[in-house]
Amino acid sequence: MSVGAEDRPPGNRSTADLFGPVSVGRVSEVIVEQIRVLIREGKLVPGDRLPSERTLCDLFGVSRVAVREALRVLEASGLVEIRVGARGGAFVTRPSKERVGENLADLVTLTRMTAGEVTEARMVFELGIVPLVVERATEEDIAELHDLVKEGQRALKDGTYTMAMSAAFHVRVASCTHNPAIEMLVHSFHGPLLMSLQQAQDAAPQMGRQGAKEHLQLVQAIEKRDVEQASAIMTAHVQRTADRVAGRRSSRSARSGRA
Numbered sequence: 001m002s003v004g005a006e007d008r009p010p011g012n013r014s015t016a017d018l019f020g021p022v023s024v025g026r027v028s029e030v031i032v033e034q035i036r037v038l039i040r041e042g043k044l045v046p047g048d049r050l051p052s053e054r055t056l057c058d059l060f061g062v063s064r065v066a067v068r069e070a071l072r073v074l075e076a077s078g079l080v081e082i083r084v085g086a087r088g089g090a091f092v093t094r095p096s097k098e099r100v101g102e103n104l105a106d107l108v109t110l111t112r113m114t115a116g117e118v119t120e121a122r123m124v125f126e127l128g129i130v131p132l133v134v135e136r137a138t139e140e141d142i143a144e145l146h147d148l149v150k151e152g153q154r155a156l157k158d159g160t161y162t163m164a165m166s167a168a169f170h171v172r173v174a175s176c177t178h179n180p181a182i183e184m185l186v187h188s189f190h191g192p193l194l195m196s197l198q199q200a201q202d203a204a205p206q207m208g209r210q211g212a213k214e215h216l217q218l219v220q221a222i223e224k225r226d227v228e229q230a231s232a233i234m235t236a237h238v239q240r241t242a243d244r245v246a247g248r249r250s251s252r253s254a255r256s257g258r259a
Contacts (some may be wrong), residue, residue, distance in 0.1 A: 007146050053067050118192045120242065163198045163208075171186050
């Protein structure tokens with residue numbers, strides 16, 4: 001069956017020869033994988049319109065139910081955008097860094113890791129990006145970091161400070177690199193980061209006050225474009241968390257040995 005004009009992506013490229021009949025496994029999953037491969041290989045690019053549901057049914061040799069399920073999965077993954085109306089349809093899109101980060105976060109969450117392992121990774125990652133942060137942070141970035149610091153200080157006074165606020169600060173610092181890959185990685189690492197911070201706070205409930213103070217010092221160092229000072233502050237900041245997590249682990253092991 002030929003593909004109609006409405007099923008042609010930009011550039012008048014025909015998609016009929018891109019898809020093959022599906023006959024094994026759960027058909028919707030196979031359809032999803034075929035389209036993912038085409039996107040990875042660059043045969044389908046952001047902005048391309050997929051063939052209509054009817055045409056996809058014919059090309060894949062499956063029911064409309066299977067095609068609709070596959071499109072829902074692709075939409076949930078951020079690979080396809082479903083538009084309604086006369087010019088609607090399924091369009092290939094570029095996933096946002098937040099969406100990609102969420103997908104990576106799912107993988108990270110399913111991987112068992114300890115708070116100690118997380119803080120060790122933070123020492124490598126967060127210290128590694130400090131030079132980029134200092135070099136690339138814009139005035140807007142610095143202003144937003146100051147706002148986060150002030151918000152944290154108010155919360156400390158109100159007794160409402162949480163480790164989620166600390167984690168949000170570190171995510172915002174990473175975004176100052178203006179590197180999409182780094183931003184996606186830090187979004188994916190948000191859950192483990194929060195877990196390690198929470199365990200450190202459990203070991204030392206007063207850590208929020210010292211951490212907030214160091215947040216301000218870090219922003220000031222970034223504002224002065226002082227890589228050496230910013231690196232020293234970040235090192236002390238993350239190392240203290242690592243020490244408290246290690247101390248908590250040692251304390252639990254000692255109690256377990258006495259039991």
